[in-house]
Amino acid sequence: MSTVNALRAATAFALATALAGCALFAPPYDPTLDQKTTTAYEGVARLAAEAEMGLYQDKATYAGKIGTYADIQAALAVAAIRASTAPVGGKRAGEARDITVGLIKGCGGQVSGLATLHKAFGVVPATGATTAMMVSCDQAAKAVGAMKNGG
Incomplete structure (x- = not known):
């Protein structure tokens, strides 16, 4: 086998091993989980920005935001269910899945x-x-994003 072919074979083997390792160390990427987490995070960011701008200083403003809180919680509930039922290929991936569920x-x-x-x-x-x-929701969004980027 020539040096070039040996290098190609070694590179292919390393790539296959790395890809197989993803199944062992991270749950598989789930676009629905990603979308729901992103939707919730965007809702949280908007809610926080509005609060920091002084829109909710009066407790009477709560009634007008119940739908926003409910939408965020609904997206997080779907995300938690999707994350908790993600198939995993190894102990480390199971641990990563459980941590992600905890963050959500x-x-x-x-x-x-x-x-x-x-x-x-x-x-x-x-x-x-x-x-x-x-901070909490940012951590959850990053954990779910890592599934897409880290696998």
Whole structure:
């Protein structure tokens, strides 16, 4: 076998091994999971931006945003179900799937927390009330995005 053919064979083997490793270390990419997580994250970002602009200082504004909170939570619920039922090819991929589900559920918990605060008191800008939600949901979106980019 010539050196060129040996290099091609080695490269093909390395590529096949790397691709097989993805099944062992990450759940497979799911476009519905990605879309629902992105939809929720965009909703969270808009909600946080509006809150930081002072639109929700009065708790009476909560009633007008119930649909927004519900839309975000519905997208996160679908994402969590899709993520939790993703087939995995190994222990590490199962662990990655479980972490991703936890991050999605954590985002949902933060959204619920902001909704509770909004309903009871309103959301005062520049108090950090939206920060935990944004960070949590960003982590969930990145975990799901890694499935697309990392596999």
